Amino acid sequence: MDRLGLLESFVIALDEGSLNRGAQRRGISQPAMSLQIKQLEELLGHALLHRSSTGVTPTRPGQLVYAQAQGLLSGYELMRAELSALEDSVSGTFRISTSTFFGRIILGPVLLEINQAYSDLDIVMKLEDRLVDVVRENIDLAIRSGTLGDGDGAARKIAQMETVLFATPSYLDQAGRPQRPEDLKRLKFIQHHEDQTGGFFQLNRDGVEFQAPVHVGFTADDPDLIIRAVSNHTGYARAPRLFLDEPLLAGHFEEVLPAYQPPAKDIYAVYPSRHCYDKRHEVIVKALLDRMEAMRVASLARRQPPTAITA
Incomplete structure (x- = not known):
């Protein structure tokens, strides 16, 4: 397989966090995906992935290869597009x-x-x-x-967007402010339909991961409805910080477990x-x-x- 193809498989595997999901997105079998990663590791002379039962993460050399590969793949696609339409304008x-x-x-x-x-x-x-x-x-x-x-x-x-857990101060006054991840089981989580938690959140603090129990109380596919539900003091939710900067600073919402970082989007x-x-x-x-x-x-x-x- 060509070297760009091997790099693309490597990038997709890390983007998905799993060789199996990466293989599905690539349209190949999981053993074929593993073989391509092995070929790339042999070609570069470094182990690029940490493999575990929960998925794959990059080694230190893998982080370097991932960053460079994204630029190479993006540049290659841009080159192909420009070669096929040298005279095209933005129109x-x-x-x-x-x-x-x-x-x-x-x-x-x-x-x-x-x-x-x-x-x-x-x-x-x-x-x-x-x-x-x-x-x-x-x-x-x-x-x-x-x-x-x-x-x-x-x-x-x-890109990635930092997310936060948030609720109204009134809800937290009533339900109690959690101090540790396990305290979240006392609160109701207002869930976007895409963010199926499976009963737990993965939170991070100073490089240490915590599994926080989640008690789902409401699920919706409309972000406006989720914000309204939080505003009505019915629970807490997760959203990108960029969407919540003003209401957080104004005190309309309050960050839940601010010392812990939920997964980025x-x-x-x-x-x-x-x-x-x-x-x-x-x-x-x-x-x-x-x-x-x-x-x-x-x-x-x-x-x-x-x-x-x-x-």
């Missing part, structure tokens, strides 16, 4: 799909700026809290967080095929990542305590 109709919250808070403002910068580009934005099939529904680009689903198309992880760019990635995709994804980084930096700055003024 034409471009259909993009994302979730309601992500579209309103992050992607929507990005697309408005891009639309002003490229007058020949006609952006059609779809906000829908479901997993669209980019091939069957004629979508040029979908930005998804968390679950990818079983639709056709190519996917690339482009992966952000994926999904498009009909790797060969269709063109300059329009590049412009939009780059602008999106720039905005997310600016929001992350601003969020960190807002959370910093004010500097004391000394005489």
Whole structure:
């Protein structure tokens, strides 16, 4: 197998956290996936993965290879796209799909700026809290967080968003503020339908993982409804911090177990095929990542305590 193909299998295995799930996404068997990783390790002369019953994680050399491989694969796809359309401009109709919250808070403002910068580009934005099939529904680009689903198309992880557990102060006054992960069993969790917990959350503190019991009290597929349920003091939920910065700072919501970090949400760019990635995709994804980084930096700055003024 070609070296780029081996690198792609390696990246997919780490993105999925499992050789089995990586093989399913790659369309091959799990033994074939394992063989490809072994071939890459032999080629590079380093063990790249820690394998366990719960999945795979990168070794130190694996972290380096993963970071470099993403750039190589992205550059290769961009090169192919540019070779097939050297004279293409950022123009034409471009259909993009994302979730309601992500579209309103992050992607929507990005697309408005891009639309002003490229007058020949006609952006059609779809906000829908479901997993669209980019091939069957004629979508040029979908930005998804968390679950990818079983639709056709190519996917690339482009970012991660820090998440927080949050509730209203009134609910925590009534239910009691948890001090340890095991205390979460006393609280009701308001769950997004994609985030099936299986009865436990994986929380992290100072590099140590904790399995926190989860008592699900309500499940919905509408983020607005989840926020409303939390606002009505019926439980706690998990969401990206970028979505909650203002209500957290204003005291409308309070972070639950702030010393522990829940899992981050992966952000994926999904498009009909790797060969269709063109300059329009590049412009939009780059602008999106720039905005997310600016929001992350601003969020960190807002959370910093004010500097004391000394005489």
